[in-house]
Amino acid sequence: xxxxxxxxxxxxxxxxxxxxxxxxxxxxxxxxxxxxxxxxxxxxxxxxxxxxxxxxxxxxxxxxxxxxxxxxxxxxxxxxxxxxxxxxxxxxxxxxxxxxxxxxxxxxxxxxxxxxxxxxxxxxxxxxxxxxxxxxxxxxxxxxxxxxxxxxxxxxxxxxxxxxxxxxxxxxxxxxxxxxxxxxxxxxxxxxxxxxxxxxxxxxxxxxxxxxxxxxxxxxxxxxxxxxxxxxxxxxxxxxxxxxxxxxxxxxxxxxxxxxxxxxxxxxxxxxxxxxxxxxxxxxxxxxxxxxxxxx
Ligand code: ATP
Numbered sequence: 001x002x003x004x005x006x007x008x009x010x011x012x013x014x015x016x017x018x019x020x021x022x023x024x025x026x027x028x029x030x031x032x033x034x035x036x037x038x039x040x041x042x043x044x045x046x047x048x049x050x051x052x053x054x055x056x057x058x059x060x061x062x063x064x065x066x067x068x069x070x071x072x073x074x075x076x077x078x079x080x081x082x083x084x085x086x087x088x089x090x091x092x093x094x095x096x097x098x099x100x101x102x103x104x105x106x107x108x109x110x111x112x113x114x115x116x117x118x119x120x121x122x123x124x125x126x127x128x129x130x131x132x133x134x135x136x137x138x139x140x141x142x143x144x145x146x147x148x149x150x151x152x153x154x155x156x157x158x159x160x161x162x163x164x165x166x167x168x169x170x171x172x173x174x175x176x177x178x179x180x181x182x183x184x185x186x187x188x189x190x191x192x193x194x195x196x197x198x199x200x201x202x203x204x205x206x207x208x209x210x211x212x213x214x215x216x217x218x219x220x221x222x223x224x225x226x227x228x229x230x231x232x233x234x235x236x237x238x239x240x241x242x243x244x245x246x247x248x249x250x251x252x253x254x255x256x257x258x259x260x261x262x263x264x265x266x267x268x269x270x271x272x273x274x275x276x277x278x279x280x281x282x283x284x285x286x287x288x289x290x291x292x293x294x295x296x
Contacts, residue, residue, distance in 0.1 A: 038106050038124060046126035052080035052211055052242050053115035053130070055101070060110040062100060070096055072265040073110070076258070083243040085253035087286065088262035094246045095136070098214045101244065103127050114212070131212045132205035134234070138197040142186035145174055148200055152208035160207060168203035168233055170196065195230060202233050213243040217252060250283075250290050259283065 055078040062071040070093050078084040086094045100107055103124050111118050119127050132152070140148050149164055150156045156164075161181065165171040173196060177183040183190050185200070192200065205213065215234055231252055234245075247253045254273045261269040261276070261283050269281050276283035 038103050040123050041121055044121060044123045047114060047117055047119075047122040047130055049115055049130060049211060052240065054078065054080045054113075055212065055242055055244065056113045057097070058111045058113065060100065060107045060112060062096060062105065062107050064105075070265050071100075071107075074262075074265070074267060075110075076260055076267065076270070078242050078244055079257065080242055081240050082257035083238050083245060083255070084258045084260065085245040085247050085256035086260045086262055087247050087250060087253060087283070088260075088268075092262040093265045094262055095216055098133065098216055098244065098246060101212075101214065102131055102133060130210055131214060132208045132210040133214045134198065134201045134205055134216065136216045137194070138201040140186040140192070140197060140200060142188045143184065144182050145177075145185050145190075145200065146181035148185060149203045149207060152204035152206070156207055161203075164203040164207040167206050167236075168199045169229055170199035170203055173199075198230060199233070202230075202237060206237055211241060213238055213241050214246070215243065216246045217248050250287050261286075 057074050057076050060071050060074045061069065063069045074093075074097070076084060086097060088094055099105060100112060101119070103119055106120055111120070113119065114122075114127065114130065141151070146158065146161050149161045152164070153160070158181070162171060165174055174181055174183070177190060185192055215238075234252075235255070238245075245252060245256065253259050256273070258270060259273060259276060260267045261281075263282070269276060269279065269283050271279065271283075277287060
């Protein structure tokens with residue numbers, strides 16, 4: 001029996017290894033595709049920033065596939081140092097706003113500006129250096145946790161990495177693992193929960209310390225304790241930065257300077273939490289639904 005078990009076990013491991021390599025390869029192709037989507041304009045110059053920048057989407061239209069428009073004339077401004085939140089049904093186009101701002105794709109009409117500069121006219125690299133993204137689902141490298149955090153600022157010292165991890169409330173967890181910051185994480189290392197991965201991403205972003213932040217909130221439910229802790233970390237990271245939050249839980253957006261409600265690629269309502277509740281429209285309905293779900 002044991003003789004049969006060993007080869008079967010080996011085959012199982014081999015299968016997992018191959019599957020993993022394919023997953024890594026497909027991820028690499030996705031990244032390469034995204035990289036190929038846009039190129040620097042001839043003579044593009046680096047983005048010029050002084051203090052906190054203002055972000056502006058000006059009548060933006062975009063489709064991944066020409067036959068299927070996604071964003072249909074989206075305009076909004078995130079004033080310097082403020083937070084604007086985007087809410088709406090799944091598939092409304094919320095994450096697409098983040099992808100366009102990070103310039104994974106270019107708009108087909110309208111324009112996006114950072115501090116008054118059209119992002120198509122400046123170097124892609126300078127745009128990406130100015131933005132920190134905490135994505136829905138963080139992909140960690142198959143490397144140490146220290147490497148994964150320091151990726152936010154190559155050359156960061158161990159003390160700086162630990163300070164960022166403390167601020168993202170992941171330091172104690174890292175210390176509790178047998179190899180601490182040298183622990184390998186990612187798909188071939190220690191598996192982290194969604195909340196832990198998001199904290200690593202927050203630590204990475206804190207270390208990068210960019211003037212613009214994008215938070216794409218995880219759709220998957222975290223336990224309410226973790227969720228509250230992450231929300232606190234996110235709002236303290238956003239203090240004084242120009243921030244776009246793509247929110248799935250309305251409790252996150254209550255304090256936003258402005259909330260945009262999206263539906264099928266358009267902004268259908270906008271205002272502060274109080275103004276939108278008073279309006280009694282889509283947002284008020286979503287709020288009532290989430291409140292009753294939370295109190296069940
Ligand atoms: P969720 O709340 O579920 O994250 P969302 O509002 O962020 O949704 P997007 O991710 O912006 O929605 O997607 C908007 C639409 O664009 C969806 O219908 C989606 O299927 C489509 N879409 C997203 N990415 C691509 C892509 N790479 N190629 C083609 N279509 C895409």
